[in-house]
Amino acid sequence: MPSLRIATWNINSLRLRLPLLKELVAALDPDVICLQETKVPDALFPVEAPGALGYDHTVFRGMKGYNGVAILSRLPLEVHEAAPDWCAKDDCRHVAARVDAPGGPIELHNFYVPAGGDVPDRAMNPKYGHKLDFIAETRAWFAERPGFTRSVLVGDLNIAPLEHDVWSHKQLLDVVSHTPPETEGLTAWQETGFVDAVRHFVPSGQKLYTWWSYRNRDWRASDRGRRLDHVWVTPDLQGALSKHVILKDARDWPQTSDHVPVCVELAL
DNA sequence: ATGGTGGATGTTCCA
Numbered sequence: 001m002p003s004l005r006i007a008t009w010n011i012n013s014l015r016l017r018l019p020l021l022k023e024l025v026a027a028l029d030p031d032v033i034c035l036q037e038t039k040v041p042d043a044l045f046p047v048e049a050p051g052a053l054g055y056d057h058t059v060f061r062g063m064k065g066y067n068g069v070a071i072l073s074r075l076p077l078e079v080h081e082a083a084p085d086w087c088a089k090d091d092c093r094h095v096a097a098r099v100d101a102p103g104g105p106i107e108l109h110n111f112y113v114p115a116g117g118d119v120p121d122r123a124m125n126p127k128y129g130h131k132l133d134f135i136a137e138t139r140a141w142f143a144e145r146p147g148f149t150r151s152v153l154v155g156d157l158n159i160a161p162l163e164h165d166v167w168s169h170k171q172l173l174d175v176v177s178h179t180p181p182e183t184e185g186l187t188a189w190q191e192t193g194f195v196d197a198v199r200h201f202v203p204s205g206q207k208l209y210t211w212w213s214y215r216n217r218d219w220r221a222s223d224r225g226r227r228l229d230h231v232w233v234t235p236d237l238q239g240a241l242s243k244h245v246i247l248k249d250a251r252d253w254p255q256t257s258d259h260v261p262v263c264v265e266l267a268l
Numbered sequence: 269a270t271g272g273t274g275g276a277t278g279t280t281c282c283a
Contacts, residue, residue, distance in 0.1 A: 012274080016276090065275090065276050066283090115282080115283055117283090213272085213273075213283095214272085214274050214283090
């Protein structure tokens with residue numbers, strides 16, 4: 001049965017970590033790679049690099065210094081132009097494509113949700129308000145498309161929705177990424193038509209992280225992680241979920257990102 | 269309670 005492996009990684013500068021993409025390919029052998037925080041304007045995108053690794057089809061949306069998303073694919077892609085300009089900021093946090101997958105096209109959404117700053121208060125911290133507005137808009141947009149199928153949504157959603165998606169639920173309830181307005185908002189977005197593909201494999205009572213701060217000297221020993229990176233699929237694809245990998249070893253790669261790649265395989 | 273590290277940028281912002 002043909003399989004489709006989709007990986008997602010907040011690479012935190014595509015140009016700086018271009019060599020690590022080869023490691024990602026060696027470890028996961030993905031058919032499609034979704035990247036966030038590429039931090040590269042479209043005019044400076046390293047267009048030759050994906051092809052050299054076997055990914056001849058790319059779509060990307062970048063800007064100077066911040067944000068930026070890209071999809072690298074072995075399979076043909078067709079970019080989707082349907083999605084709105086979230087929060088009218090034109091800030092390169094979403095790119096969508098139709099992937100020419102076995103058994104028919106799959107709609108793939110790659111998101112980089114705003115981090116939201118430090119203070120979990122709309123009035124004091126506009127970045128937090130922007131984050132909540134962003135996930136409210138995306139939720140509303142998907143809610144207007146009931147019954148959509150063969151879709152996958154991935155990315156750095158910058159929210160750890162479940163109790164065991166953080167190292168200490170109680171200590172992080174007031175920390176941006178795990179506050180109730182965020183976790184409830186993210187869950188509502190997911191419930192517009194997706195299931196959590198990684199929690200399909202890993203019970204909700206088990207700790208699971210994809211991000212460890214740079215600010216911990218020994219990230220593995222302290223293990224104060226959060227699950228910020230996600231893969232969602234529409235329910236019609238749930239039965240096809242065949243494998244998942246959270247590439248924790250990538251956190252020890254030289255000069256790596258603070259996020260690790262997450263990969264899901266579908267038997268199509 | 270604070271600061272810890274890292275990337276892009278440019279004398280600071282963002283995460």
